Amino acid sequence: MVDFKLTNKQLLAKKLFAxxxxxxxxxxxxxxxxxxxxNLELLEKMKKIGLMGIPYDKKYGxxxxxxxxxxxxxxxxxxxxxxxGITMSVHNSLCCPCINDFGTExxxxxxxxxxxxxxxxxxxxxxxxxAGTDASGAKTIAEKTEDGxxxxxxxxxxxxxxxxxxxxxxxxxxxDKTKGPKGMSAFIVEKGTPGVIVGENIKRMGIRAASNVExxxxxxKIPAENLLGKEGKGYGIAMGALAGGRIGIAAQAxxxxxxxxxxAIKYSKERKQFGKPISSFQHTQFQCVEMQxxxxxxxxxxWRAAKAKDDHENYxxxxxxxxxxxxxxxxxxxxxxxxxxxxxxxxxxxPVERMYRDAKITEIYEGTSEAMKMVAGGAVMNAVK
Amino acid sequence: xKIVVCAKQxxxxxxVKLDPKTxxxxxxxxxxxxxxxxxxxxxxxxxxxxxxxxSTVTVLSMGPAQADVALREALAMGxxxxxxxxxxxxxxxxxxxxxxxxxxxxxxxxxxxxxxGRQAIDGDTAQVGPQIAEHLGLPQVSYAENVEIxxxxxxxxxxxxxxxxxxxxxxPCVITALAELAEPRxxxxxxxxxxxxxxxxxxxxxxxxxDTVDEANIGLKGSPTRVKQSFTKQPKAAGTVLxxxxxxxxxxxxxxxxxxxxxx
Amino acid sequence: MSKNVFVIAEQxxxxxxxxxxxxxxxxxxxxxDLGQDVVAVLMGSGVEAVxxxxxxxxxxxxxxxxxxxxxxxxxxxxxxxTTAVIKANDPEIVLFGASSIGRDLAPRVSARIHTGLxxxxxxxxxxxxxxxxxxxxxxxxxxxxxTILCADHRPQxxxxxPGVMQALESCDKVGEVEKFAVEFTPADxxxxxxxxxxxxxxxxxxxxxxxxxxxxxxxxxxxxxxQLKDLADVLGGxxxxxxxxxxxxxxxxxxxxxxxxxxxRPDLYVACGISGAxxxxxxxxxxxxxxxxxxxxxxxxxxxxDLGIVGDLNKIVPKLTEALKKVD
Numbered sequence: 001m002v003d004f005k006l007t008n009k010q011l012l013a014k015k016l017f018a019x020x021x022x023x024x025x026x027x028x029x030x031x032x033x034x035x036x037x038x039n040l041e042l043l044e045k046m047k048k049i050g051l052m053g054i055p056y057d058k059k060y061g062x063x064x065x066x067x068x069x070x071x072x073x074x075x076x077x078x079x080x081x082x083x084x085g086i087t088m089s090v091h092n093s094l095c096c097p098c099i100n101d102f103g104t105e106x107x108x109x110x111x112x113x114x115x116x117x118x119x120x121x122x123x124x125x126x127x128x129x130x131a132g133t134d135a136s137g138a139k140t141i142a143e144k145t146e147d148g149x150x151x152x153x154x155x156x157x158x159x160x161x162x163x164x165x166x167x168x169x170x171x172x173x174x175x176d177k178t179k180g181p182k183g184m185s186a187f188i189v190e191k192g193t194p195g196v197i198v199g200e201n202i203k204r205m206g207i208r209a210a211s212n213v214e215x216x217x218x219x220x221k222i223p224a225e226n227l228l229g230k231e232g233k234g235y236g237i238a239m240g241a242l243a244g245g246r247i248g249i250a251a252q253a254x255x256x257x258x259x260x261x262x263x264a265i266k267y268s269k270e271r272k273q274f275g276k277p278i279s280s281f282q283h284t285q286f287q288c289v290e291m292q293x294x295x296x297x298x299x300x301x302x303w304r305a306a307k308a309k310d311d312h313e314n315y316x317x318x319x320x321x322x323x324x325x326x327x328x329x330x331x332x333x334x335x336x337x338x339x340x341x342x343x344x345x346x347x348x349x350x351p352v353e354r355m356y357r358d359a360k361i362t363e364i365y366e367g368t369s370e371a372m373k374m375v376a377g378g379a380v381m382n383a384v385k
Numbered sequence: 386x387k388i389v390v391c392a393k394q395x396x397x398x399x400x401v402k403l404d405p406k407t408x409x410x411x412x413x414x415x416x417x418x419x420x421x422x423x424x425x426x427x428x429x430x431x432x433x434x435x436x437x438x439x440s441t442v443t444v445l446s447m448g449p450a451q452a453d454v455a456l457r458e459a460l461a462m463g464x465x466x467x468x469x470x471x472x473x474x475x476x477x478x479x480x481x482x483x484x485x486x487x488x489x490x491x492x493x494x495x496x497x498x499x500x501x502g503r504q505a506i507d508g509d510t511a512q513v514g515p516q517i518a519e520h521l522g523l524p525q526v527s528y529a530e531n532v533e534i535x536x537x538x539x540x541x542x543x544x545x546x547x548x549x550x551x552x553x554x555x556x557p558c559v560i561t562a563l564a565e566l567a568e569p570r571x572x573x574x575x576x577x578x579x580x581x582x583x584x585x586x587x588x589x590x591x592x593x594x595x596d597t598v599d600e601a602n603i604g605l606k607g608s609p610t611r612v613k614q615s616f617t618k619q620p621k622a623a624g625t626v627l628x629x630x631x632x633x634x635x636x637x638x639x640x641x642x643x644x645x646x647x648x649x
Numbered sequence: 650m651s652k653n654v655f656v657i658a659e660q661x662x663x664x665x666x667x668x669x670x671x672x673x674x675x676x677x678x679x680x681x682d683l684g685q686d687v688v689a690v691l692m693g694s695g696v697e698a699v700x701x702x703x704x705x706x707x708x709x710x711x712x713x714x715x716x717x718x719x720x721x722x723x724x725x726x727x728x729x730x731t732t733a734v735i736k737a738n739d740p741e742i743v744l745f746g747a748s749s750i751g752r753d754l755a756p757r758v759s760a761r762i763h764t765g766l767x768x769x770x771x772x773x774x775x776x777x778x779x780x781x782x783x784x785x786x787x788x789x790x791x792x793x794x795x796t797i798l799c800a801d802h803r804p805q806x807x808x809x810x811p812g813v814m815q816a817l818e819s820c821d822k823v824g825e826v827e828k829f830a831v832e833f834t835p836a837d838x839x840x841x842x843x844x845x846x847x848x849x850x851x852x853x854x855x856x857x858x859x860x861x862x863x864x865x866x867x868x869x870x871x872x873x874x875x876q877l878k879d880l881a882d883v884l885g886g887x888x889x890x891x892x893x894x895x896x897x898x899x900x901x902x903x904x905x906x907x908x909x910x911x912x913x914r915p916d917l918y919v920a921c922g923i924s925g926a927x928x929x930x931x932x933x934x935x936x937x938x939x940x941x942x943x944x945x946x947x948x949x950x951x952x953x954x955d956l957g958i959v960g961d962l963n964k965i966v967p968k969l970t971e972a973l974k975k976v977d
Contacts, residue, residue, distance in 0.1 A: 009581040012457055016572045050574030063574030064582075073574075270947075398790025399928065410792055480756070481765065506790050509908075510768035512756035515724075519760035524839040525724055527753045540843065545749050546903075547661065550721070551844040609765030609802040613783065615795040618927075624939070626957035628946060632964040636972045639940060639965075642956050646938050648860070648917050649884070649976055 004300065006072065013069050017076035020049060021084075029081040032209035033354050036201055038087065039209075040165065043121065046084070051077070052091050053116030056100060060108060061117025067244075068306040071251040075299070078255030079262070082358035083209035085255060089248035090161040091115070094366075095122030097241045098170045098186055102229035111168055111188055123166035124245075125157040125215055126238050133371050135235060136180045140217065142173035142187060149224055151175075151187065153195070153217035159365070163198055164211030167191050171217070172238055175231045184234035188226040195220030206357035243316040243375075244309060245366045250302040250322035253330035253362040257295045260337035260355040261288065267341050267350070284340065291333045298326035317379035324372040327362035334359040386440040386534070386556075388430045389494065390464070391487060391501040391517070392423035394448050394455035398506045409617060419455045422502025426562035428569040429532055430500055431463045437534060441465045443494065447475060447487050453586055460580035461572035468494075472590040477605030480508070484516035485607065489598035490589060491521060497556040498539060503528060503563050511561070518559035526552050527561040651803040654680045655740040656689045657731060658703055659750055661722075663696055667857070668746030670706045670816035672809055675773055676744060677707045677817060679782065682775035685741065688712060689824075692730050694720035697828075704824030707817045711826045712738075718833045722750050725839050728757045730831045735762060737829070740804045742782055744773075747808035755808045765799035766806045771813050771912075782807070791908035791931035812856045812912040813935070853887050855904055860886025860917045863906060863933070864894050867922020867943060867962060871899035876963070877921060880970045889913065891923045907932035921962045925950025942966070 006014065028039050046052060054070045056062025063069075070092060078085030099112045114120040131137035140155025153173055163169065169189045176183030189196060199214030229237055265288055268279035278284055301322040308315035334356035338345040345352050363369045396415045404411050419427070427444060434440040444459040446452045447470040456467040470490045478486065491499065499521075501514035511527075518525035531542035535553060541560060543550045572580075591598070601607055627638055643649045654676040658669035669689070676687040689708035691700050693715065700711045712734055718726040731754065735743060745751035747769045759766035771794075772785035782805045785796045799805040855861060862881040864874055874888060881888045888904060895905045906913055908928040918936035923929060925941065925948055933939070934953050941954035942962045951957040958965065 008454065008457070009577060012454065012461060012572070012580070013574060013577050015458075016461075016574070016577065020571060048573070049571045050576075054574050058575060058578070061575075064578040065574050069574070396789075398792060401789065401792050410789065479765065480768075481760065481763070484760065507788065509786075509788055509790070510756075510766075511752045512759075512766055512768055515753060515756035516760040519757050525753070525757065526840060527724075528749050545661075545722075548845060548847045550842050551846070552723075553841040553843050554839075609763070610767055610797050610799045613796045613798045615788070615793050617793050618787075624955035624957060626946075626951045626954070626959065628959035630958065630960060632960065632968050635942075635958045635960050635965045636968045639956065639958065639969055640972050640976065642940070643917070644976075648938060649973065 006068075010069050010072060013065065014072050014076060016049065017051075017073045020045075020051075021077050021080040025077065025081045025084055029083075029209075029351065030348070030354070032081070032083060034348075036203070036208045038083065038165070038211050042084070043087070043165070046088070047118035047121070050118065051088050052118060052121060053096070054092055056096060056112070056116040060113045063116075066306075067247060067309045068303060071247055071302050071306040074248050074251035075255035075258070075302075078252040079259035081209070082252060082256050082355070083207045085252040086161055086207050086210045087121075089245065089252060090124055091122045093245040093248040094124035094241050095162075095166075095168065095170050097244055098124070098228055098237050099188065101240065102186070102233070102237055106225070107188065107228070115168060120167035121162055121165065123160050123162040123169040124241065125160040125163065125169050126172045127159050128156060129158050133368055135184070135238075138172070138174060138181070138184060140171070140173040141177060142175050142185060144175070144224065150221050151224060151227065153187070153189070153220040153222065155217050157215040157217075159202065159212055160215045161210055161212050163213040163215050164201060166211075169196075169215065170228065171215075172234045173217075179232070181235040182232055184238070185231045186228035186234040186237045187222060188228060189220070189222055193220055193222060204361075206354070206359070206361055242366055243319055246319035246323040246372075247302060247305050247309065247315075249362055249366050250298065250305065250319065250326040253323070253326035253359065254295060254298045254302055256355050256359050256362070257291075257298065257326070257330045257333035260334045260352050260359075261291050261295060263350065263352050263355075264288075264337035264340040264345070267344070271341075278340075287336060287340070291336055294329045295333060298322070298329045301325055317376040320367070320372040320375040323362070323367070324369050324376070327359075327369060330359035330362050386433065386437045387443070387495050387497045388433060388440060389443045389445055389491065389496045389499045390423065390426045390430045390459070391499065391514070392427060392444050392446050392455065392459060393420045393502070393505050394418070394446060394452040395420045395505050395507045417451070417454065419458055420502050420505045421564045422504060422562055424502075424569045425564045425566045426500040426502050426560075427459050427462060427464065428567035429562055431570070432567060433532065433534060434463075443468065443496075445470065445487070445490060447471070447483060447490070456586050457577075457580045458572060460584045460586075461576040462570055463576060465584070467584065467586040469586050469588045470594075471588060474591045474600075474604050477608065478603065479608035479610045480510055480512040480516055481609050482603050482605075482607040484513045484520055485602035486594070486598060487513070488517050488520035489594045491517070492597040493594070499523070499557070499559045501559065501561050503561045514559060514561035521559070523557055523559050524554050525559045525561070526554050529560045529562050530565050532560060532566065651739050651741040653686045653688050653738070653740050653742075654683070655735070655738070655743045655804070656687065656708065657743060657745045657751070657754070658689050658691045659746050659748060660691065660693050660696055660699070663693065663699060665691075665699055665702055666746065666748065667816070668748060668809070668811040669703065671811065671814040672744045672746060673703065673707045674816040675809070675814040676742075679742060679773060679775055682777075683741065683780065686710060688738070688740070690714070690731070690734050692719050692727060694718075697826075700826050701823070704822050704826075705819050707820070707822065708824050710824050712829050713826060714829050714831055716831060716833060718838060721842055721845060723838060723840060723842065724753055724757055726833060726837050727754050728761060729833065729837055731758045732761050733831050734829055735804060743804045743806045745806070745808045747810050751808045755806060759806050764802040764804060764806055766808070767797040767799070768808050770807045770809045773807065773809070773814075781805070787908070787931060791928050810912055812914060855887050855889045855906065856911050856913055858887040858913070859915050860884045861889040861906070861913060861915045861933075861936075862886055862919045862921065863889040863891065863923060864900070864921050865891035865923030865929070866893040866897070867924075868894060868899065869922075873922070873963075874900055876966045876970070880919070880966055880973075883970050883973045884917070886915070886917070891929045920950050920954065921966060923950055924948045925953060
C-alpha cells in the first residue's frame, strides 16, 4: 500500500461514523459509564446505520464494506466511547467471522443473516476462569448425546463481552478432553437456551458500559447442527477470529488515544494560567507533537493490517504488532491527557479520566501485549536471514 | 411517483470564522455539507417514496466537480439516481442564471414533483426554487412544513409567520422545503457502498443541455445582477466590559448606565 | 424610461404589515435621491379603505388591486397582479418586504419579467454617480456583506429585511389612489387552499418590543428563562432567545433572534448567557444599547455590547430585577 489516504467511499463512511458518534453516542457516554449499563436504544440505532455487520457480504444483509472501513468505524466510535467500540468489535470481528468463515449455508442463513443485517447482536465466549492466555486450561465440555442429535454443554466462561444482551453466542468447548486445545470445538448457542445462565455485569476498571459477564452452561442442550466447522477445529477458529479482532482493538486504541488528545488540546487552548492559554507553552506543544506522532503511527500500523486482510495476505503478525503498539499508545496518551488537564482532567466532569480507565484493557484483551509478542515473534525473527 | 430533489453543496457557514488579523473569512478547513433545507427535502422525498412504492428519487445539483461528494451522500441516504450539472460556462451565475440552468436540466427528465430547499446557507436568497418553478411554468408551494400525497395532488402545509395554509396542488409542481419538513436520516454503511459501487452520478455539461438551455441565460454573462463589492462586517466599537465585580456591584453598574441612557 | 420607486405593500386580513411602512420610509429617501415619486402597491380583497394609510406613511401614490382572488395570499394570482402593475408602469425600482410572502412572490415575479432580484437587503442607496441602486445584504450565513447591482435590467428589484429600515413619522398626506384592474381567470388559482389556520397570536412579535431580555446556552435549561421573564416584566419588555436556546427546546422559535431568526432593533437588548456568535449578532447588533452578561470573558458578545459584565447571570439577573423594582 503506497497510498496513505482513504478513498472517497471510505471518507464518506468516516463522515457517517463521526456524525453518529458526536450526535448519538457522545451525549450518553458519561451516563452509561456511571451506571455501567449499555443503552439498548443506542444499540438499535447502531444496528440501523449498519455498524453491526460492516464488512459482511450484502447478500446476507451486511454492509459490504472493507476491513479498512471497519477499522475507520472502530476509531471514530472509540474516539467518543470505547464501550461502544468494544460492543461493535466483539460482534463484527470475533462472533460473526466464526460463522462467516466456517458456517454452512444453513448456519449462515439462520444466524449470520440476522447478525449482520441489524437484527441481532453477537457474543464470543472463549475465556474461562482458568484459561486466559493459556488456552489449554479450558474445562468447558461438550458431550455428544448417544443418538448424535445434540451436544450437552457444561462449564464456566468469564469476561464474555455482549453476553448480557446478545442474541447469539459463539462458544468454545472441549469435545475431546484428551487432546488439549486440539480437542476444542466451536458452537453456536442461542440466547435463552435452557441451561445458559447469564451472570451479572462484571465490575471493571473501564469500558464499564460494555456488557461483560460470566456465562455458565449447566447441562445446556444444543442441536448437533450448531457445531461450527468440524470437531477439534475450534481452537483454530478462535485464533483466526482473534487475529482479525486485533485490527478492531488496534483501531479502538487509536481512537481512544486520539479522542483523549483532542479533548486535552481543546482544553489547553481555553485554560489560562500565568496569563496565557497553556497551549501556548512550548512544552505543551512539544508533548502534543510527540503524542500525535505516536497516534499517527498506531493508525498506520492498523491500516496496514486491515489492508493486508482485505488483500487476503497473511496479516496475523501485522495485527498483533498494530495492537501491541496502539494499546501502549492509548495508555500513554490518555495518561498525558489527564495530566495536561490537571485537576479537571481527573474529575469526572471531563471525559479523559474515563478514557484513561478505558485504555488499559486494550493491552490485555483479545491477546495480552505479551501474547502479541509471541504471535509476531516467529515472523519477525524469520524475516531476517 | 417520480420525485426530483434539487440539492446544493455548501460550506458549513456556521463553522466559518473571521480571521481577527486580516478581517477576512477563513474558508480553509470549513467542511462541505448538503444544504440543510435541501437535506430535509431529500428526506421528505425518501419518505414519499416509501409511501408510494415504485417511486424514484433523483437528486440533482448544479455545482463544481466536488459536488459529487454531496450527491454520493444523497445516494447513500437512499436516492436512486444523481445528476451533477457542471460546466465552466455555468460559473458566476446569479439566481436567474442558476435557475435557468437547472430548469434546462430538469426539462430533460420526467418528474411529478420537484423539491428544492427554501434557501441555501451561503447565498441565503430563497430565490432559486420559485424561479425554477416560473421557468418551468409550474405551480409552486414554498415554506413547506409537511407534505402528503393526495391522489394526483400533494397536500402541503405552507408556513407563514402568523398562520399556515393547507394547500392542495396538482402535480407536476415545485415545493420548497423548510428544515422542519423532515429530520434527515443517517446514511447506512450498505448505502455508502451502493452509492459508490452500484449507483452512478451522471455529469451534464453545457453540451448535454444544448437543446433545452438558452446560452444567453447562463453563467456570469447571463446574470442580471452582479456583485459590486463584498466585505466582512465592521465590528461595532467596543463598549465597556467590567469583570471581577460582585453581583451587587454588577447590578449597580447596570442600573446606573440604564439611568444615564434614559432607558429607565 | 423607467421611473419611480415602487413598494409592494403587504397586508394580511386587511391589515397592512409594519414592513410596508419601513419600505416606504426607505423608498422616500431613494426617490428623493432620484428626483422621483414613491408609489405603493396594495393588493388584496376589500382593502381600499386602508390605502390611505400608505399615503400617510409617505407614498405619493397608491395603486390598489382589489379582487376576491387576492383575499388570501396565493402565489399565482399575486404574481399575475404584481407583474401587470409593473408592466403597466415601468418602475425604476421595486421593493418587497422579505417576509414569507415577499420571498415567495418576488422571485416568481422577477423571473417572469426577466430582471434581477436581490434578497434580504439591509441597506439600500442610490449611487450618486451612476444613479444605480446599491443593494447591500448579508451572505454566507451572515459572515459577509455583499453589495449587488442590477445594471442592465429593469426594474431593479429587492426584498428588504423587516425591522431594519425606518418608517417615517405618519403625516396628513393624502396621496393619489389609483384602482388597477387585473383580468383574472379561474385557472390563475392553480392551487386550492383547503384550510387557513392562524397560529396562536398570544406569542408576541419581538420585533415590535422596545426592550428585549434575551437568553442563550448559558441559561442551561428552560427554567432559566423564568428569571429573564421577571426582568423583562419589570422593564416592560419581552423575552427573546438565541438559536441555541430555541434548538434546545427551551423556548418557542418565534422568539429567536439572529440570522435565521428575527432582526431586532430595540432600545435595550440584554443578552444573558449568549456567546454572541456572528449569526446571533446579525440579528441584534443594531440595538440602541446592548448589555451583556456572560461568565466567559472571551465571549464575542463583549465585542459588540455597550456594557458588558463578566459574571454569573443566575446571581446578577434576580438582583437586577429586585433593584429595578425599587427604582420605579
